[in-house]
Amino acid sequence: MLYKGSCHCGKVAFEVKGEIGGAVRCNCSICARKGALLWAVPHGSLRLVAWGDDLGKYTFGKGSIAHRFCRTCGIHPFAEDVGESGERTAYININCLEDVDLAVVEVFGFDGRAA
Incomplete structure (x- = not known):
């Protein structure tokens, strides 16, 4: 879809x-504050339509994830992810998607504080 x-x-x-099979609620210091529900997809599944100079990037800790x-x-x-090795992944905040019924999406916890 x-x-x-x-x-x-x-x-x-x-x-x-892609198909939303579930979303992750990460408890790391930034994800907990912004309240994102993240859906991991292969980076090639994401296509930017508009961004210009408005797309910012924030990294912290090991710098392996670029929070846009x-x-x-x-x-x-x-x-x-911005790692050099392996296949890249995009983490979509499903709260920002149109026409998604969040009530039916299964949410999984991820201990990002320990990662």
Whole structure:
């Protein structure tokens, strides 16, 4: 299925292909604060539609995940791993997707604080 998503103001917009089998609620210091529900997909399944200079990047700790955000409205629509090895992954914040019934998505906990 093709999903469309964006930040709040729409300056960062994207499409992502796949089936949402569940989402992760990570308890690391940034994910816990922003309240994201993350759906992991192969990076090639994510296609940016609009971003310009509005797409910011924040990394911390080991710097292996780039947390992407809109510089205008501050919403975090996705993150992506930036590691050199292996296949890249995008982590879609399903709260930013259109037409997704969050009540039916199974949510799994992830102990990012211990990772």
